[in-house]
Amino acid sequence: MKRRSDKQERILDFLRDFLTQHDYPPSIRDIQAGCSISSTSVVDYNLKALEAKGLIQRDREISRGIKLVGEERRPESEYTIRVPLVGTIAAGQPLPVPTTEGVDPDFADETVALTADQVGGRHRDEIYALRVKGTSMIDALINDGDIVVMERAQAVRDGEMAAVWVKDANEVTLKKFYREGDRVRLQPMNATMDPIYHAASNVQVQGRVVTAIRAM
DSSP: OOOOOHHHHHHHHHHHHHHHHHSSOOOHHHHHHHTTOSOHHHHHHHHHHHHHTTSEEEOTTSTTOEEETTOOOOOGGGOEEEEEEEEEEESSSOEEOOOOTTOOGGGOSSEEEEETTTTTTOOGGGEEEEEEESSTTGGGTOOTTOEEEEEEOSOOOTTOEEEEEEGGGTEEEEEEEEEETTEEEEEOSOTTSOOEEEEGGGEEEEEEEEEEEOOO
């Protein structure tokens, strides 16, 4: 086997260290920054060389699809993923829209640790967490103070639980989402509360609930 270059050795060392610290693979940009490499194309060239030597495997369909060959890893279901807790969402009267775009879990003030099973294999860049305020979803076992893990989404199926932005009020609420002609029904899961109706043009889905974590 042809000798590995110094750059390739650095990349392998970085991969091992990154996987140990984060329990998920680095992106090409992570490798570029962590190994002080001039460009992502140089990283890609060296990853191809390492793959040809049988030292790594790559899945080019996903952004972090790099696996070290011949090194024991924990089962994917045991991986810990940290996602940012970016604010509060109303399960009751709507609250101002939380900011989620561009939030890096590594620099968030508060994060939530989840297993890969809890997030259904989704990458952490696709998800974020919100703390629930209110009791409109208690019949769905989501109560005041619980945390909901959200997947970024701009559309959901009828009956799915979603974070919905009410445009004219610039507020967001957590409800089950139903399309009814030219309007949308936002359905609380609390027998004491009435549904909320809006023109379809006045609402926008911001995320889909993946799972909920009960408050201690």
